[in-house]
Amino acid sequence: MQQPASAGVTNHAIPSYLQADHLGPWGNYLQQVDRVTPYLGHLARWVETLKRPKRILIVDVPIELDNGTIAHYEGYRVQHNLSRGPGKGGVRFHQDVTLSEVMALSAWMSVKNAAVNVPYGGAKGGIRVDPKTLSRGELERLTRRYTSEIGLLIGPSKDIPAPDVNTNGQIMSWMMDTYSMNTGATATGVVTGKPVDLGGSLGRVEATGRGVFTVGVEAAKLTGLSVQGARIAVQGFGNVGGTAGKLFADAGAKVVAVQDHTGTIRNANGLDVTALLAHVAAKGGVGGFDGAEAMDAADFWGVDCDILIPAALEGQITKDNAGKIKAKMVIEGANGPTTTEADDILTEKGVLVLPDVLANAGGVTVSYFEWVQDFSSFFWSEDEINARLVRIMQDAFAAIWQVAQQHGVTLRTATFIVACQRILHAREMRGLYP
Numbered sequence: 001m002q003q004p005a006s007a008g009v010t011n012h013a014i015p016s017y018l019q020a021d022h023l024g025p026w027g028n029y030l031q032q033v034d035r036v037t038p039y040l041g042h043l044a045r046w047v048e049t050l051k052r053p054k055r056i057l058i059v060d061v062p063i064e065l066d067n068g069t070i071a072h073y074e075g076y077r078v079q080h081n082l083s084r085g086p087g088k089g090g091v092r093f094h095q096d097v098t099l100s101e102v103m104a105l106s107a108w109m110s111v112k113n114a115a116v117n118v119p120y121g122g123a124k125g126g127i128r129v130d131p132k133t134l135s136r137g138e139l140e141r142l143t144r145r146y147t148s149e150i151g152l153l154i155g156p157s158k159d160i161p162a163p164d165v166n167t168n169g170q171i172m173s174w175m176m177d178t179y180s181m182n183t184g185a186t187a188t189g190v191v192t193g194k195p196v197d198l199g200g201s202l203g204r205v206e207a208t209g210r211g212v213f214t215v216g217v218e219a220a221k222l223t224g225l226s227v228q229g230a231r232i233a234v235q236g237f238g239n240v241g242g243t244a245g246k247l248f249a250d251a252g253a254k255v256v257a258v259q260d261h262t263g264t265i266r267n268a269n270g271l272d273v274t275a276l277l278a279h280v281a282a283k284g285g286v287g288g289f290d291g292a293e294a295m296d297a298a299d300f301w302g303v304d305c306d307i308l309i310p311a312a313l314e315g316q317i318t319k320d321n322a323g324k325i326k327a328k329m330v331i332e333g334a335n336g337p338t339t340t341e342a343d344d345i346l347t348e349k350g351v352l353v354l355p356d357v358l359a360n361a362g363g364v365t366v367s368y369f370e371w372v373q374d375f376s377s378f379f380w381s382e383d384e385i386n387a388r389l390v391r392i393m394q395d396a397f398a399a400i401w402q403v404a405q406q407h408g409v410t411l412r413t414a415t416f417i418v419a420c421q422r423i424l425h426a427r428e429m430r431g432l433y434p
């Protein structure tokens, strides 16, 4: 019997960079750069730097599946800008990963790292794969082959990956081990987000939620909103949303509604957040939690609250639901939860939006601490880490708030102004080589 030429090979998807719609999220990022260009003064001369990733590496990642067939996956590592330091940004394993998405995420990492003034450029990586379809052994082989393929670019002083969607401490451990085997020396600083026993940092798991809470408290002070008694609604009750919800509750706020992929619940008197976290840990989601009333998912956005924290996915606040939002403040825990149209609607309504590139920068800030600790092989206490994190987030918030007031712009535009000026100033001082 005649065999097809590709017998034994799965995953024949056309590479995304050959598809017509490859501009996608990268196109959105370019619009954001155009919005800040008028505020860049003489540095506008260098703005094209921000519109071109410095390096794009597309790799074929072949692995042998448990059933003996060979599967090929498309992987990427994009270094958007290295003017301020080595590349830094996570690795995403998801079936919808495209080059455009990785390019945009790498650029947003440049902005985020510059916004909180950690000495990194921006990078991001990903593999177009649904990891839930792989066995543990297949996932390990995929991670190790991908790490070897991008080994040309990464390294503790070159580009430092971290976890993102569907990647975690175990995957970082495999990446660290693979890089170390290939280079002949254990290099813990090649990735962050590692388990504490392998050079990870205390406080890293809660860092993003703690940053969300910190900027929320600072913004509340400046706008006369009392955190004590404030009503909070949270979408996504995982690492970011769960931690932020707990910290707000501990500070006297009431978490009145929570939505995740298993359900939407509310309690106008405030949910018992500690009990809810235990329920999520046991059941995998907020659905079925006692002490709350279930509600229709679509009604979540219209819940009576003072602070709304989207901490789940991209593109959740859209032109269709932004008008319903009653919160006075939105703190973006997720990356890209608000579409540009929705952002404009919220601004017109007078809702203060604390943008992702500022609000969720706590994670990369403690990743920076992890990297510093790995270099010196000297590890700090959790209190020390939290205190340093809070100070960096407070300072970044204050500087960005001042720029927003000075130019009469949103905090998103102000964050881009501060960050793009830092990146382009570094570019200008370094000059062009040769």
Ligand code: NAD
Binding pocket: 165, 208, 235, 236, 237, 238, 239, 240, 241, 259, 260, 261, 262, 285, 311, 312, 313, 314, 333, 334, 335, 360, 361, 363, 364
């Ligand atoms: P996580 O996996 O711990 O939690 C994700 C949460 O989103 C879960 O509660 C899940 O139920 C919920 N969710 C998933 N699909 C949903 C849906 N359709 N509707 C409502 N809820 C849904 O992830 P995380 O680490 O908390 O990340 C959340 C967001 O924060 C992501 O956008 C991520 O990129 C961003 N972020 C995370 C970090 C970090 O350090 N973890 C840092 C910066 C940004």
